Amino acid sequence: MRVALFATCLADAMFPDAARATVLLLERLGHDVVLPAGQTCCGQMHLNTGYRRQARGLVRHHVDVFEPYDAVVAPSGSCVGSVRHQHAALARDAGDDRLADRADHVARRTWELSEFLVDVLGVEDVGAHFPHRVTYHPTCHSLRLLRVGDKPLRLLRAVRGIDLVELTDAEQCCGFGGTFALKNADTSAAMLADKMRHVLRTGAGTVTAGDSSCLMHIGGGLSRLRAGVRTLHLAQILASTDGSIA
Known part of the structure; x- marks a missing residue:
């Protein structure tokens, strides 16, 4: 192939x-x-x-x-x-x-x-090892357009050592939406505040997603709060075999 x-x-x-x-x-x-x-x-x-x-x-x-x-x-x-x-x-x-x-x-x-x-490929266990507390944000396009469902979560659950914590109201948009965040800045900021509040309540040190755009938005907000929570793309966690960031 x-x-x-x-x-x-x-x-x-x-x-x-x-x-x-x-x-x-x-x-x-x-x-x-x-x-x-x-x-x-x-x-x-x-x-x-x-x-x-x-x-x-x-x-x-x-x-x-x-x-x-x-x-x-x-x-x-x-x-x-x-x-x-x-x-x-x-x-x-x-x-x-x-x-x-x-x-x-x-x-x-x-x-x-x-x-x-x-x-x-028919694979859920990709041989990853990531011994950290992680929460997952399902991005709007993957969830609503592609309908990937729980596939990212199934992959994450198979990661050795991971402490995967459920995110409250996970399916709510983070507020980015490309130019939406620019044209509707106040609404976007309010949506981001909700998302960050739910992330922080998990106690996770890492929030992951399948889109860098959403992680950029969430990560920017968390950075401004100096929350100490990092954002990592799903691929980086799945590519890790020794607990470090791939």
Whole structure:
């Protein structure tokens, strides 16, 4: 199986450890992973803010880059959600049925990390060891668009040494939502305050999620509070075999 890493913009620019951990984990499970050098933004940001013409070019480029691979894996439910639910629809709305068909083909082989591990590889115990108290935030796109359900939690429960603590009102949005946090700053801040309060009540030293964007938002708030709680991408915990951060 030819597996390509869809690293995403945030991993490329700000959170490369999430992408590295994804590769480390998949290679440990016996897969050769390729990082296609030509990949760029998938166009989600452009689509969500109304720049549909610019997004079409990015969709076409994304399809060109990832079409040759048997599986495309991303450490991001948000970006995978865009590939599956926006790319082909955008092309069809523009009257480009050929691109839409190609985008559909790529979308059917594109997976968020926990989906790929559980649904494609049939693995829940990935050999991880992380002896720390952790709570899990299910991100909106992975939960509502991709419907990954409890797959991330099943993976975390199999991690040796982990003390996994349930997060109250876990399914509530953290308030990020991309440009939502900019356009609706007061509402976003209130949602973040609720999320941080629930995180702190768990007593966990680590909060994890499958999207770096949500972790950036939550982590920024916790940092400003000097709460002493770190944020780690799910891939980093799953890639850890000695209790340290992968």
